[in-house]
Amino acid sequence: MRLLFGLLAFILFASPGVAQNYNLQQGDVLSVEVLEDPSLNRNVMVLPDGSITFPFVGTLNAEGRSIRQVESSLKSALAPNFASAPTVFVSVASLAQAAAGQTGPTITIYVVGQVNNPGPVQVTSGVNFLQALASTGGFNQFAATKRVQLRRTDPSTGQEAVFLFNLKKVGDGAAISGNTTMRDGDIIFVPERRLFE
DSSP: OHHHHHHHHHHHHHHHHHHHTOBOOTTOEEEEEETTOGGGOEEEEOOTTSEEEETTTEEEEOTTSBHHHHHHHHHHHHGGGSSSOOOEEEEEEEOHHHHHTOOSOEEEEEEEESBSSOEEEEEETTOBHHHHHGGGOOBOTTBOTTSEEEEEEOTTTOOEEEEEEOHHHHHTTOOOTTOOBOOTTOEEEEOBOOTTO
């Protein structure tokens, strides 16, 4: 019985310590729960610019910070919307490095426009659009993140198809429709923001 209790205590107390020391990175997905308002519960992704977005908070820097730091920032930012400080729990739903750690054949995609590291990028075959975007080094200050494009040419017809993604909505917890698996030769284009965009 003592052994069982000891093992349970180790699982409950040792695991969070490991999680607390982890610094978040682009592509990680966080699960956020607000005890006082379950309608706010959602998964949010650390976007290529290192931020997350959350209702009533807006944009919040997450990359390089611990889970507890993000949790504390969310709690402080949400506090004005509640009679007393809300109870906020943040955990990692999935790690970006799980996708990056895959081994196997690679493909070449191209990233152009308002990103920090434009050019060809080698990614593991099987990664999806958001995972590939997370490997671009993030957006620069002029990026129109509401109008990110995936351009794909059909090899049999030579015709190009353009898919539009609103990453601001994704950051707010919305599902991304068409989070497609990347193909060799795909182009991710991040246009420049318009004047009042």
